[in-house]
Amino acid sequence: MSIERVDPPQASDEVTSLLAWLDYHRATLRLKAHGLTQAQLAQPLPPSELTLGGLVKHMALVESSWLSRRLRDQPLIAPFETADWGADEDWEFHSAAQDTPEELAALHDASIAASDAILREALADGGLDQLSALPSRHTGEHFDLRWILTHLIEEYARHNGHADLIRESIDGQTGD
Numbered sequence: 164m165s166i167e168r169v170d171p172p173q174a175s176d177e178v179t180s181l182l183a184w185l186d187y188h189r190a191t192l193r194l195k196a197h198g199l200t201q202a203q204l205a206q207p208l209p210p211s212e213l214t215l216g217g218l219v220k221h222m223a224l225v226e227s228s229w230l231s232r233r234l235r236d237q238p239l240i241a242p243f244e245t246a247d248w249g250a251d252e253d254w255e256f257h258s259a260a261q262d263t264p265e266e267l268a269a270l271h272d273a274s275i276a277a278s279d280a281i282l283r284e285a286l287a288d289g290g291l292d293q294l295s296a297l298p299s300r301h302t303g304e305h306f307d308l309r310w311i312l313t314h315l316i317e318e319y320a321r322h323n324g325h326a327d328l329i330r331e332s333i334d335g336q337t338g339d
Contacts, residue, residue, distance in 0.1 A: 166190055166193045166194050166197055167190065168187060168190035168191060168194060169183070169186065169187065169190075170187065171183035171184050171186075171187050177291065177309075178286060178290070178291060181291075181309070181312040181313065181316065182282070182312070184316045185312060185315055185316050185319070188316055188319030188320055188323060189222075189271075189275060189319060191319070191323045191326075191339070192218065192219060192222060192271075192319060192322065192323055192326055193219070193268070193271065195215060195323065195326035195327065195329075195330045196215045196216070196218075196219050196264070196267070196268075196326070196330075199215065199264060199330075199333065199334075200264065201216075201260075201262070201263050201264060203215070203333050203334070204216030204219075204259070204260075204262075204264055204267065205217075205259065205260035206329075206332075206333055207329070208328055208329045208332045211325075212256070213256070213325055213329060214256070214259060214260065214329065215326055215329050215330060215333075216259035216260060216262060216264075216267050217255065217256035217257070217259040217260075218322050218325060218326055218329075219259070219267045219268075219270075219271050220255045220256070220258070220259040220262065220267060220270060220271075221255050221256055221259075221322070222271065222274075222318070222319060222322060223240075223243075223255075223270045223271045223273070223274035223275075224239070224243050224255045224274075225315065225318050226274045226275065226277075226278040226315065227239045227240045227243055227274050227277065227278070228243075229311050229314065229315060230277070230278045230281045230282065230311070231277060231278075231281065232297065233295050233296070233297045233306065233311070234281060234285060234293075234295045234296060234297075234306075234308065234311060235281055235285075235296055236296035236297055240273060240274055240277050242270075243255070246258075282308075282312075285308055286308070289308070290308070291307060291308045291309040291312070292307055292308070292309070293307065293308045294306065294307055294308075295307075295308075295311065327339075
């Protein structure tokens, strides 16, 4: 399987730019995890407990959390909606070690597909100014879709930096 990563356009409208950067960072994370075994995906880079598998599963949760749950007030996608978050608030990171590379990729794909369907609908309904169904736990204010997309890009970019270091520690592979 090949993973295609397309550089975002250097000049475009706001929606095209945000979606292109989101897709770019999604593909970057998948490239960092691509070709590794289950054991390698579960290998941390001490002193951190982060793993590439955990990062992939975490980003599947992040997408569902922000778009399914927060933007639309819909349930999280499976398996996140039934996880015992009270017993382990980092369940996605810890449970990823039991997932095969194929299961992690399928979960990430499913999360992206669900997120993209929500994004298409939301952009058609209210554009980037559309407000989230659920407010911030901290301020009580609602997020606009622009903020949510920017946050998703930021979250991927942050974790892609972690993924760079973890991947290099596993097999020496570097690159953007």
